[in-house]
Amino acid sequence: MERTFKELKATIDRVYNEGCTVLEAERLAAKTLSVRLEISDRIKEVDLDARMKKHGIKAIRAKEYMDELAKYDKKPAEGLLEHAVNLSELVGAAEGLYNNADTEVDRLKTYLGVFSDAHIFFRTIAKGSYE
Numbered sequence: 001m002e003r004t005f006k007e008l009k010a011t012i013d014r015v016y017n018e019g020c021t022v023l024e025a026e027r028l029a030a031k032t033l034s035v036r037l038e039i040s041d042r043i044k045e046v047d048l049d050a051r052m053k054k055h056g057i058k059a060i061r062a063k064e065y066m067d068e069l070a071k072y073d074k075k076p077a078e079g080l081l082e083h084a085v086n087l088s089e090l091v092g093a094a095e096g097l098y099n100n101a102d103t104e105v106d107r108l109k110t111y112l113g114v115f116s117d118a119h120i121f122f123r124t125i126a127k128g129s130y131e
Contacts, residue, residue, distance in 0.1 A: 001038060001039075001040060004038070005035075005111060008031065008032070008035060008115065008118070011028065012118055012121075013030070014016065014088065014122055015122075016059065020125065022126050022128065025122045025123075025125035025126040026122070026126040027120040028118075029122035029123045029126055031123060032115045032116075032119040033113050033119055034083050036112060036115050038117060039049070039111055039112045040112065041109055042108055043105060043108045043112070046101060046105050047105050048106050048110060049101050050098060050101035050102045050105055051103075052096050053094065053098035053101050054098050054102075054115060056094055056098075057091065057094045057095055057118065060088075060090050060091055060094045061085050061088075061091055064085045064088040064091055065084075068081055068084040068085065069071055069081060088090050096125045097107055
């Protein structure tokens with residue numbers, strides 16, 4: 001998908017600098033629709049992955065909390081438990097994976113918007129409207 005993004009960006013840059021024919025604009029409008037469909041499918045996958053990772057963080061945090069709690073005869077202060085959970089390498093790693101997945105969702109949504117605008121741009125050229 002990254003290659004497709006780079007190719008389409010290069011095409012948009014070329015059209016911006018050199019222009020294009022009506023036929024090419026029609027084809028590029030169709031191409032942007034195709035890419036938008038691919039992005040939508042990918043967003044679905046990545047968003048589900050991010051949601052699963054977010055759920056996993058909750059489970060890992062709960063386990064780390066219980067493990068830390070088991071170390072004491074009397075229940076320690078809630079702040080101490082929370083700090084121990086936050087310092088856990090497992091929690092940190094899980095949060096890192098979630099943040100990466102969530103960032104990827106945002107990045108794909110940005111591409112979706114860009115290629116939506118590109119579709120409108122190419123359709124406008126294909127119709128012969130330059131307003």
